Amino acid sequence: MTQRARRKPGLLHVLSPTQAFPYIRGMASTDDDYLIRPDPHDPRLTERVKGIDQTAAAIETAVTVERALTIFLNSQEIVTAMTINDHPEYLALGYLLNQNMLKADDVVTGVDYDEELSVVVVRTKRKTNYEKKLKKKVQTSGCAQGTVFGDLMEALENVTLPDAELRTSWLYALTHKINTTPSLYLEAGAIHGCVLAVGDRPLVYMEDVGRHNAVDKIAGWMFKHQVGAADKIFYTTGRLTSEMVIKTVRMGIPILISRSGFTAWGVELARKANLTLIGRARGKRFVALAGESRIVFDQDLAYVEEESAKHRRKAAVHDE
Numbered sequence: 001m002t003q004r005a006r007r008k009p010g011l012l013h014v015l016s017p018t019q020a021f022p023y024i025r026g027m028a029s030t031d032d033d034y035l036i037r038p039d040p041h042d043p044r045l046t047e048r049v050k051g052i053d054q055t056a057a058a059i060e061t062a063v064t065v066e067r068a069l070t071i072f073l074n075s076q077e078i079v080t081a082m083t084i085n086d087h088p089e090y091l092a093l094g095y096l097l098n099q100n101m102l103k104a105d106d107v108v109t110g111v112d113y114d115e116e117l118s119v120v121v122v123r124t125k126r127k128t129n130y131e132k133k134l135k136k137k138v139q140t141s142g143c144a145q146g147t148v149f150g151d152l153m154e155a156l157e158n159v160t161l162p163d164a165e166l167r168t169s170w171l172y173a174l175t176h177k178i179n180t181t182p183s184l185y186l187e188a189g190a191i192h193g194c195v196l197a198v199g200d201r202p203l204v205y206m207e208d209v210g211r212h213n214a215v216d217k218i219a220g221w222m223f224k225h226q227v228g229a230a231d232k233i234f235y236t237t238g239r240l241t242s243e244m245v246i247k248t249v250r251m252g253i254p255i256l257i258s259r260s261g262f263t264a265w266g267v268e269l270a271r272k273a274n275l276t277l278i279g280r281a282r283g284k285r286f287v288a289l290a291g292e293s294r295i296v297f298d299q300d301l302a303y304v305e306e307e308s309a310k311h312r313r314k315a316a317v318h319d320e
Contacts, residue, residue: 094220211238
């Protein structure tokens with residue numbers, strides 16, 4: 001049995017993501033624009049498992065590791081999420097922000113993470129009590145049982161997204177860079193990815209077993225580092241559902257792109273919020289169902305390559 005470090009009972013140790021997962025340190029190289037990107041070689045994120053294939057031949061393959069992480073806001077337990085747990089601080093901050101429990105102007109006095117207990121506590125100067133709010137929740141279509149709370153839809157009524165533009169040359173450059181970036185998906189699969197970008201530059205690439213976790217980690221990163229949203233583009237590998245639209249709008253990002261398809265409610269909410277919503281973005285193709293006025297068609301399609309089979313992910317059947 002592996003010996004664990006001893007800690008005083010009830011004391012949470014402040015542990016940065018790079019301390020918890022040292023392989024995260026220095027992931028961005030000098031030849032790309034990423035500030036954070038996946039590290040498929042981190043041994044904590046995958047395991048090698050033996051089995052057999054369809055011919056009964058012995059095989060060994062990588063599988064993604066998921067862990068339970070319990071999030072507290074001050075003294076109140078909020079949720080237990082299944083996650084790869086590479087950035088627990090960002091996940092906790094982003095989850096609370098996107099659930100409207102943490103306000104944009106809140107003063108966070110500390111984020112304490114205990115690796116042994118799998119607990120992260122976000123502490124704020126403002127006193128909080130969300131007992132009633134926790135009872136008013138809607139289970140979403142997100143992987144790993146995502147939830148949103150009832151007042152989030154009401155919060156969208158007062159959101160005005162900034163003016164922005166999306167050049168098709170940026171879109172094609174972004175999707176190519178993202179799809180060819182080494183990732184846990186390419187290593188082991190069973191995972192979703194989300195990317196924060198500006199222009200044609202991907203900045204932060206997060207992956208997780210649930211797409212909502214990947215979104216929340218980016219939201220937490222933006223909050224901690226006070227990164228503005230007005231000129232940003234958000235990319236996801238997952239479906240464009242109501243949950244994805246709500247979280248993108250709450251983050252103040254005006255453009256949402258996915259390689260996957262849409263849900264009707266996702267499209268309806270995007271149109272109400274004036275969010276540019278682009279799906280089925282694969283190779284030369286894409287479909288825009290909301291906020292089309294932001295798109296600038298500046299790319300000659302003759303110079304755009306189709307997506308290679310190596311980097312193709314699952315998508316709508318009629319898009320294959």
